Amino acid sequence: MSKQRELSSGATLIGLRIACATLAFALLAGNAAAMPWCAVDDPAGYQAGIEALRAAGQRDLDAHECPPIADPHTLPDEIKLPMPCGRAMLFRKVPVPAEHILDQKQAALGDVVPADQTASYARLAMGPWDQAVAGSFSGFGDGLVSDLAADFNNLEERAYYLGKYEVTEPQFSLFRSGLLDHRGAAIDADDPLCETFNKGLAELRPGQIPAAVGLSWFDAVSFSHAYTSWLLAVDRQRLAEGLLPHLIWEQGNPGYLRLPEEAEWEYAARGGAVTPAQRGQRVHRVIDPATGRARQATLEEVASLNQGRAGAALVSGVGQYLPNVLGLYDMLGNAEEIVLNLFRLTAADGLHGQPGGYVVRGGSSTTNAATIGVGHRREVPLYRLDGAAGSAVTGTRLLLGAPVFVGGVDAGKPWQTGLLNPALIDAMAEARERIVRPPNASGVDLVGGLEAVRVQCAALDAVDYVSDAHVPTVGEGLAELCLDLAELQTTLEREAAKAREAARAELRERVTTALIVSSAIGSSGRHLFDTLLRFAQAEERVVDRPRDDPDRQAWEERRPAFLRLILDFVEKLDAQFEHYLSMVSQLSRSEPDATVNALTAVEREFRDQGLETYLRHFVPLREHIAEAITRQGEISEPMKQRWLMTLDDVREQRQQRFGDLRLR
Secondary structure, eight states: HHHHHHHHHHHHHHHHHHHHHHHHHHHHHTGGGSSOOHHHHHHHHHHHHHHHHTTOOOOOOGOOOOOOOGGGGGGOOOOEEGGGGGGGEEEEEEEESSSSOOOOEEESSSSSTTTOOOOOOHHHHHHHEEEOOSEEEEEEEEOOOOOTTTTSSSOSEEEEEESSSBBBBBHHHHHHHHHSSSSOOOTTSSSGGHHHHHHHHSSOOOOOBBOOOOOHHHHHHHHHHHHHHHHHHHHHHHHHHOOSSSSOTTEEEEEEEEEOOOHHHHHHHHTOOSGGTTTTTOOOOOEEETTEEEEEOOOOHHBBBTTTOTTSSOOBBTTSOOTTTTTTTOOOOOSSSEEEOOOOOTTTTTSSSOOOSEEEOOOOOOOOOTSSSOOOEEOOOSSTTTOOOOOTEEEEEEEEEOOSSSOOOOOSOTTTOOOOOOOHHHHHHHHHHHHHOTTTOOOOOHHHHHHHHHHHHHHHHHHHHOOOSSSHHHHHHHHHHHHHHHHHHHHHHHHHHHHHHHHHHHHHHHHHHHHHHHHHHHHHHHHHHHHHHHHHHHHHHHHSTTTTTTTHHHHHHHHHHHHHHHHHHHHHHHHHHHHHHHHHHHTTSHHHHHHHHHHHHHHHHHHHHHEEEEEEEEHHHHHHHHHHTTTTOOOOOOHHHHHHHSSSTHHHHHHHHHHHOOOO
């Protein structure tokens, strides 16, 4: 299908979705309080439900039911937080792989700006930069958030939640009209306080829930504060009635809403694909509606852009294009999104030291299609002459996070704040020691030894030695020495942390290599089988023909090349298997926990990237590494034969059919 036809097909699909939603809204708009909540607050989910009803031949659109929302205290993929007047805001989980409480993801952010681009502004505002990203809520093997007995150094992930959609005009109007000031009140749509709001809601264009725009940084921060305060008041009342809170808690602290940092925003926009090799991908990945697999999207599939066309609305209704792989809509185009940070230039060595105005991310409907992308960022002054600065296309989306030093948990009163949390501090200290401990340390522990010397130094420094007034005291000399040792220890710890991260990256690279090689062994074996079949069929066709037969002569000329191809496959297969054995032996000699964590991390990365064809190879790889560990990395001949039969899954068939085939 040509590109033009693809775009035409995509536009037709979007048009049909809007038409379905338009019909549904036409039936519901007369009574805003009777609207299903998702008709306004989950537009994409509602449209999908309407399409499903129509596909099933259902003409009664009142039969549509909003999808159930999972218990937020299990860290589900999607949560729903209430708003006044029966409204809600949805959030999607942004998982960050983590093995321990201080683990983080090193994210390669920004864009690779071509050297010949009109260049100066783009390179200064949208050039490459790096920053670590971590989550707020701890996920364990049972999927539950952290409780009293939480082991913070045995994690599956840490996560934060980002708004599924940009903040919409109805949601922001709750703040603008003062309804969020009624802390915990006006929860239901039929509350008298909601009468004016409901009238405005019924006047929305059918099928269109626009993003809130024209916001300043102060508007966005004030909205997040007012909404959090309203939610906390609701949750206080729920807890007093013996009900669970709406907000997720991390240990002894409720989560709260704020603007995302721009590194958090871009990590989520990219769907966690933040390696240096992925930095140049301007458009994020999506789940293909036809195949259910992750793939790279085209800009037209995900971004609302009108480029200032005459008569076009500045922003579209939210949720009308494909979401990214995390289920987040409109990360590109539509409204540009205010984030928490002040703007800094992307200098050659990272973000520049001067903070300026605030940052908006993702571009807007008016951004040039040639420059928009997940690395797109620009500065907006905090103030202009007429006051706090915004624009007609400036909106935002909220993030649900938690503090770093969260309070402790009381076994009898789980929803209590203000308790000390020594277990968390101990876990952080243990994780820090793990980070600064050199990988595979052998011989002298420089960091630990230096710490011991510093303790002794401090003890000596406490003794008051006095000497001649014209000569520095011994105590002064010791003080300087202790400072020098402290700086040296800091340097060693930083280098050890870098080395450990490099070792972890190398271990994951080895797992990835072993996985790809194991897949290649299977492919080579099947290609060899296919080539042998063709060789045998050609031999059978001419074996009984006279030597002067043209077909036999032609085959005799081609036969040596065919044999070389077969022997090349055999040699390649042998080399691949030897490489695989070497990788498994190396992995089995690494720290067992580190190897298991590397396997888990790589498997998750392959799954997130939609590389399903490789996932089945994780099972034999795990088994082979585990078996090699029991023999301290030594691999016996019987093990080799069994493993080869597993990886080269047609080997037995080849041997049975072609074991006596003459190849020389």
